[in-house]
């Protein structure tokens with residue numbers, strides 16, 4: 001019962017740190033719903049997202065970039081958007097999850113120490129950003145499970161901005177794509193899958209595994225797919241980013257309007 005009141009931060013930790021593995025085993029993420037010990041061994045969090053029509057019917061979720069695109073992770077916005085959209089698309093290709101980007105609203109990423117009423121009007125279901133978590137190493141990122149017992153910043157994802165990030169493993173960097181796929185799993189209510197031999201190999205294992213080799217190479221393991229489909233049924237969803245072209249058109253129109261206004265004023269002055 002004590003676990004009910006523990007914040008369910010999900011941790012992704014370094015592969016080769018025994019201390020980190022120990023920390024993961026004792027992390028408060030282990031809030032497991034009754035019946036989670038299923039043959040497939042995947043674990044689900046406290047509450048999945050509502051699905052009024054039942055398994056296999058569409059679920060519509062919004063996402064936004066809180067401060068992810070402010071340069072704090074040292075990656076280009078194009079790469080960060082591509083990694084996010086690929087990660088969302090991976091989950092959406094295995095379950096009827098429809099993700100739509102909206103403009104961000106809400107406080108800067110932080111971890112509230114006290115209960116919080118939950119998402120406020122205008123805030124995306126999944127806000128993605130970064131802040132300093134624990135410095136370089138150990139915890140790379142964390143996500144809050146949806147409908148966490150504290151109704152904190154449900155389903156939000158925070159990257160540790162003290163790490164060196166890249167779009168592929170290697171060179172002392174961590175692959176933002178793998179971490180994004182993993183953390184989104186938490187946002188969708190998947191808990192950590194124990195490492196083999198206790199559990200199965202999964203992106204939802206609690207340790208970073210450098211499994212991918214760059215943008216366009218992400219995949220899920222059978223255990224991850226079994227977990228997401230156990231909660232939401234099989235099917236396919238979609239990812240709908242805010243079209244960048246539309247943004248350009250809007251700005252162009254606004255620019256055009258300002259030119260019109262300036263010309264109008266000049267003519268008035270001339271008159």
Ligand SMILES: [Zn+2]
Pocket residue numbers: 010011012182183186192205206
């Ligand atoms: Zn995790």
Ligand SMILES: [Zn+2]
Pocket residue numbers: 109110111131142158
């Ligand atoms: Zn955080």
